[in-house]
Amino acid sequence: MIFQHQSLLLENLITAVLVINKEMQVIYANHSALNFLSTGRKQLYRMPINEVFAFASLDKARIVEAFSTQENFSENDVEICLHDEQILHFDVSVTFIDMQGCPSLMIEAKHIDQQKRISQETLQLAQQKAAKQLVRGLAHEIKNPLGGIRGAAQLLALELSNPEHAEYTSMIIEQSDRLRNLVDRLLGPNAVPSLSHDTIHHPLESVYALIKNDNPSNIVIERDYDPSIPDIMMDADMLQQAFLNIVRNGMQALANSHSAIPKLRIKTRISRNHVIRGEKVPLCAMVSIYDNGPGIPPSIRDTLFYPMVSTKPDGNGLGLSIAQNLIEHHNGKIDLESRKGRTEFTIYLPIKKRGVNIHE
Structure with a gap:
């Protein structure tokens, strides 16, 4: 095991640290690593590294090679998908260490998502x-x-x-x-939003009612709502249109995919201290729209919200552009994570106290 004083130093690091042995098993994880993985030290001990994550873009061949060459290496912007399907990005360094005759690798992962x-x-x-x-x-x-x-x-x-x-x-x-x-x-839409306090699930349920009856590809549609989300200041019609454009985009991608079980999921959660346009927002309603389709080509990912940009041969590329304008009318933003088999649009909408104007 790692010496006690070394362990004490590692426990106070913000950087997540895992140590694995030559059998590719975890023999140590510091507090930051346990937080990211949402697990305990006992559950993680001796677990094969391949089972720790659902997916990781880190080159496993380089890890195996590091044991024989004893050479250190680093990889930037490593994508890691946890078992709860959360995707995180890290800068990773791998260092060879000899622990009393036991060759091991120390994996340091600095969280860079924010x-x-x-x-x-x-x-x-x-x-x-x-x-x-x-x-x-x-x-x-x-x-x-x-x-x-x-x-x-x-x-x-x-x-x-x-x-x-x-x-x-x-x-x-x-x-x-x-x-x-x-x-x-x-x-794009130029109308001023007609704002009133309402639950975020009102426009989402309207979208669900529309798509469940227009589903020729038999896509599995799941809803995972957090009923504790407070009401927000919104124009329900505008948000319904924004959500509908994003959902239809996902359903069209699934209709053209080869997924064995095409699935689309709508999830709502609370997000705290999220940064929107350079400002930290204490409380947000978070809406995630996920599909297991083919993913968005990297070549258009950065321009996907531009007008006339589309992955569909017959698409006009206006749906996502309009959705973004409508979300911006609510001082919110849209994040995108996409890879083969998983695309997720996440909408963040500030939650304001009653009596506070959304545009203040």
Whole structure:
């Protein structure tokens, strides 16, 4: 076992520490590691490292090789999925140690999810702001001539003597209206939310009622609600539309997947001291929408919420963009975690005390 004074130092580290023997069994875990794994030291002792996590992107071949070469190594941004399906990210260092003739490896894992999310959120906000400015500029340049084209077609229709030619002016007017509507959708919803205190489960149940009757792929739909979540200030219709867009996105992905049992789950929980747009929010309602589909390609993950970005051949890429705008109207945000077999959108909505305006 690790010497007592060494153990005392490790117990006070914020970094999670595991020590494994040559049989790849855990022989020590410090307090931080036990917290992340939500287990006890007795349950973890002698457990094979492969059974500690449901999934880990850490190269296991390098761990085995480290015993023979006695060389240390590090890997950044290692993804670890716990048995409760929670996904965490760590910077990992592996160090060879000889404990009284017993070759072992000390695995140090520094949790980086919070700093990674803050960095990603800052970058995404800057990118989204630039994209919105670009879209608004393009919309202005498109809508002005469209109005002129439509008006000219209407005047031309009044001058035509041959009724058969009216078909062409009608087509011009129809396509002009279609393009104008598309531009309006690209700009996103501009209506001011009509806010009132309500439970987050109200719009979620409305979404569930819609999708359970429109489920041709027989997707298993699960709900896991926390009834203790306080009411929040919301526009129920706006949130229903946002949740519906995300849920339909998941169901469409499952319909095109090869999952043996396609499953979509809607979960609600409380989140404390979460950072939204650089500010710590004491209390949030957290809505997770999970599916076990093919995952989102890394090539579009960073731009998925941009208008016209879609993984579907016939998709217009507006559903998630609109959902994000609606969540932003509630001072919330959307996080995304995706890999093959698991995609999870997590929506955070601040919980305000009654009498406090959401936009204050």
